[in-house]
Amino acid sequence: MSESLKLIHQAKLDEAAKIAKVLANPTRIQILNLLEQDRLNVGELVAALGSEQSTVSHQLQKLRAYQLISQERIGKSVYYELDDPHIVDTLNQLLGHVDHLLLGEDHAGKHLPDCFHVEKE
Known part of the structure; x- marks a missing residue:
C-alpha cells in the first residue's frame, strides 16, 4: 500500500453518511430539484409533489436540519430555497x-x- 494514501477523517465520514441518508429519499430529492428551479412555499411544494402538507413539512425539516435548504418568511408565507x-x-x-x-x-x-x-x- 502506498504511503501517500490518505483516509478521510472519521467525523467527516460520519457527517457525509448522515447527509447521504437524508438524500436517500425520493421526496427530498424531488424537493431539492424543485427548489433548484425556484423559491417555493409549502403550498406550492404540496401542489407540485401531490403530497400531504404534513409529509412535505417533515421532509423540509430534514433538509433544513442539514443546511441543504433555508427558509424566509414573506408576509404570511414561508418560502424555501436552496441553502447549498x-x-x-x-x-x-x-x-x-x-x-x-x-x-x-x-x-x-x-x-x-x-x-x-x-x-x-
Missing part, C-alpha cells in the same frame, strides 16, 4: 449515473451486458 447549491451538482451527478444504469450503458455510451441493467419500475 452545490448539493444539486452532487444530485445531478448521481442522476446522470442513474441515466446510464437505466439505459444499460457505461459512461461512454457503450451497451453493457444484461447483468448490469437496472430494471425500470
Whole structure:
C-alpha cells in the first residue's frame, strides 16, 4: 500500500453518511430539484409533489436540519430555497449515473451486458 494514501477523517465520514441518508429519499430529492428551479412555499411544494402538507413539512425539516435548504418568511408565507447549491451538482451527478444504469450503458455510451441493467419500475 502506498504511503501517500490518505483516509478521510472519521467525523467527516460520519457527517457525509448522515447527509447521504437524508438524500436517500425520493421526496427530498424531488424537493431539492424543485427548489433548484425556484423559491417555493409549502403550498406550492404540496401542489407540485401531490403530497400531504404534513409529509412535505417533515421532509423540509430534514433538509433544513442539514443546511441543504433555508427558509424566509414573506408576509404570511414561508418560502424555501436552496441553502447549498452545490448539493444539486452532487444530485445531478448521481442522476446522470442513474441515466446510464437505466439505459444499460457505461459512461461512454457503450451497451453493457444484461447483468448490469437496472430494471425500470
